[in-house]
Amino acid sequence: AQSVTQLGSHVSVSEGALVLLRCNYSSSVPPYLFWYVQYPNQGLQLLLKYTTGATLVKGINGFEAEFKKSETSFHLTKPSAHMSDAAEYFCAVSMIKAAGNKLTFGGGTRVLVKP
Amino acid sequence: ETGVTQSPTHLIKTRGQQVTLRCSSQSGHNTVSWYQQALGQGPQFIFQYYREEENGRGNFPPRFSGLQFPNYSSELNVNALELDDSALYLCASSSRQGAGNTEAFFGQGTRLTVV
Numbered sequence: 103a104q105s106v107t108q109l110g111s112h113v114s115v116s117e118g119a120l121v122l123l124r125c126n127y128s129s130s131v132p133p134y135l136f137w138y139v140q141y142p143n144q145g146l147q148l149l150l151k152y153t154t155g156a157t158l159v160k161g162i163n164g165f166e167a168e169f170k171k172s173e174t175s176f177h178l179t180k181p182s183a184h185m186s187d188a189a190e191y192f193c194a195v196s197m198i199k200a201a202g203n204k205l206t207f208g209g210g211t212r213v214l215v216k217p
Numbered sequence: 218e219t220g221v222t223q224s225p226t227h228l229i230k231t232r233g234q235q236v237t238l239r240c241s242s243q244s245g246h247n248t249v250s251w252y253q254q255a256l257g258q259g260p261q262f263i264f265q266y267y268r269e270e271e272n273g274r275g276n277f278p279p280r281f282s283g284l285q286f287p288n289y290s291s292e293l294n295v296n297a298l299e300l301d302d303s304a305l306y307l308c309a310s311s312s313r314q315g316a317g318n319t320e321a322f323f324g325q326g327t328r329l330t331v332v
Contacts, residue, residue, distance in 0.1 A: 108259075111257075138323075144326075145323035145326050146260070146307065147323070148321075192259050192260070194259075203250075203319045203320075204250065204262050204265055204273055204275075205252075205260070205309075206262065207260050210257075210259050
């Protein structure tokens with residue numbers, strides 16, 4: 103069975119500073135990897151995903167993530183935080199050979215952006 | 218193109234009652250998944266429906282059941298409600314089954330409170 107660990111349930115950054123959210127997964131085989139964002143009182147929106155190919159993935163709103171197989175990690179970064187980035191972020195995996203896209207999520211990291 | 222819509226947005230039920238939550242999938246999508254998101258946690262997979270058949274289930278008891286209709290909309294039913302069932306219930310639709318890398322589109326969720 104796969105699992106996802108997000109280090110840090112809360113992260114506080116200053117506007118304009120680097121955003122770094124950590125995600126590690128545990129799986130017998132490399133899975134597909136996703137980052138979702140959840141704004142207050144809303145559902146989840148896909149930021150980016152890794153399936154195959156280039157390990158550095160660019161997503162929406164200036165976010166990117168790098169898949170490192172040797173470290174079983176998929177950390178999310180953004181060079182310069184905006185106030186609008188304040189939200190909760192979830193890392194998720196799904197298994198390549200599984201039928202359907204059943205997602206296993208981490209516990210989430212809430213980002214606070216200080217002016 | 219309409220997105221994923223869920224109803225109701227909020228409801229309050231008494232312990233022991235039954236509840237039905239509804240989800241209309243995004244146009245062209247034939248797969249619906251349901252997730253439970255307890256306060257402060259990541260979403261947990263409940264089950265998935267593909268072309269009206271259950272296609273995988275998470276670690277939830279049988280009192281959680283579902284349906285998918287010919288138009289691919291779906292219902293989540295929970296019997297004998299318990300206080301721990303209080304959560305945000307998310308519905309996600311996707312365009313095809315059998316591919317773990319398919320993007321899931323989420324609705325805004327139904328906030329269920331059991332008192």
